[in-house]
Amino acid sequence: MLLYMTFNGTKHFEEPVSKYVPELRSPYNSSQQIDQIEYVNWDEVTIGELASHQAGIPRDYAFMDLTAIAPPQALSRMGLPSLPKSERLPCGNAPFPPCNRQQFFDGILDTQPIAATSSTPLYSNAGYQILGYALEAIAQKPFHEILMERIIEPLGLSRSSHSMPDPSLAVIPSDLTSSQFNLDIGDAIPAGGIYSSPKDISTLGRAILANTLVSPAMTRRWMKPATHTASLQVSVGHPWEIMSFTEPRLVDLYTKAGNIGMYNSIMALSPDHNAGFAILTAGNGSFSLPLKLGEQVADIMLPAFEQMAKNQAGRRFAGTYALDDGASNSSITLVTDDEPGLKITEWISNSVNMVQAFAAKAGLQDTPSLLSMRLQPTSLKSPGRVSFSAVIQGLSPQTTPGPMLSACLTWLELDSYIYGNIGMPEFEFSLNEEGDVVSLTPRALRITLPKV
Incomplete structure (x- = not known):
């Protein structure tokens, strides 16, 4: 999908794929069009649905069909009719x-849908072959030329x-044919027929995280879940397989795995840490090896990156910021501690204890220790300035069952305290030319506190 992102980002995601693939423009007669079980309504299938495996179409057409890969005797033993x-x-x-x-x-138009559009994710190589045809129509070039010009040569x-x-x-384990190294998949290359190396895949991953080929805004828009699976720890993007790790905190790895013949691979990116890894394997029985190795790498990598980030944040941002000029005692x-973000342990404004003031507003005046105040980065930056938001919430002394009452609701409440059209949670660090923090501004309080 990175190729699509280089053509106006996500602009095409909401468009029907039939706009760019003429074979899919109303290919059925009126009676066929209303038969949802036998025929795909291609006029309602969008590029975004194909990209996120939500078009409801079959996984493949012809590729790995049993009639081609199994002898008649084996098919008979499986109970399949001739x-x-x-x-x-x-x-x-x-x-x-x-x-x-x-x-x-001809085959796709004669194939039944598997599910209604946008009802459930169903992996589809055929969908990505169709996306390749649509991309060729958008770029007015063959797929291999687009790949060279937009990805391979620039990187x-x-x-x-x-x-x-x-x-x-x-x-090459075994030989060219049995390993499927020389397998010709024709126009299905956009679905997974690209040769590469661990170094090149790592270079691609770094380019995605560094916004080398598309803007930061486009990258953030692209690296989001599009739908969920039956597993609480697996979501689907365009076309990311998003794995959620809950230790040491909730972290999403944006992964893309691939398998063909004796070759298996995975690329995993952590936008939170601006890091990732790539694993390629070759050999008989290595189908799940990248996933097993990837999980082991993630179990080591994520806690290490969390601690590294905490150490960096502590050195750079932690400390006391104060102004006592006689008129203001602030x-x-x-x-930093074991929890995410920067913990506010003390906050005085014009001689008023703000921790106690917020605790009283939250109904915790008798138990102010149950009020959590933490600064979290917003990803908003300007030259010499970095923005953070204060996440302020009451901590329940008891665990409440069920997602409705136990869910973290700070996303609903973050900017609910406003003073003079500026949110109370808005904080801004000022940096010198070397990038060191020199002051902190609680913006709603209209005051800048130098770092002590």
Whole structure:
């Protein structure tokens, strides 16, 4: 999807794919169009739904069809009936050639939908092949040229290509054919037929995190869940497989895995930490190895990055900020601890204890220790300035069952305290030319506190 992002970002996500793929423009007669079980309503399938695997279409057409990869005796032992010649597929994979564009659409238009659009995520390679055709229409170029011009050449990916590279440069278990290193998947390359190396995939991951090819706003918009799965720890993006880790806090890894033949891979990015990893494996029985290794890496990496971030935040932002000029007795003390963000341990404004004042407003005047006040980064920056928000919430002494009462609701309440059109949670650090913090401004209080 990074290729799509280089063409006006997410602009095309809400458009029907039939706008760019003529084979899908009202391909059925009036009676077929109302038969939702037998026919896909292609006029309502959007590019975004294809990208997030929510189009409700089959996983593949022809590729790995049992009629091609299993002998008749094996099919019989599986209880499958023999098929008449008219129902046998003309293309797909060895011994058949890959489907050309006309064969692919003839088959797709004769294939039943699996689910209604946007009802549930269903992984689909066929959907990404269609996205490749749509991208070619948008760019007015073949897919391999777009890949070279937009990704491979700008990032200097010397070991990445859409066609088979020199086998002497590769790890090939067994031989070219049985490993499927030389597998020709034709127009299905956008779904997962690109050759690459760990170094190149790492370079790609760093480019995504660094907004090298698209703007920061586009990257943030792209790296969000589009839908959820039956697992609370797995969501789906465009086309991210988003894994949620709950220790040491809730952290989402934006991953993309791939498998073909004896080759398996995963790239994982943590936007919270501006870091990630790439794993490629080759060999028989290595299908789940990248996931197993990835989980082990994440279990080590995420706590280490959290501690590193905490140490950096402590050195840079923690401390006391105070102004006592005779007219104003104001100060704030920030520390880091085992919880996220910078904890406000003391906050005095014009000689008033703000912690106690907020505790009273929250009905915790008798138990102010149950009030949590923490500064969290907002990702808003200007030259010499960094923005944070104070997350202020009462801590329940008891665990409340159920998501409605126990859920964190600070996203609803963050800017609910406003003074003179400025939110009380708005804080701003000022930096010198070396990037060191020199002062802190609680913006609603209209005062700047130098770092002591």
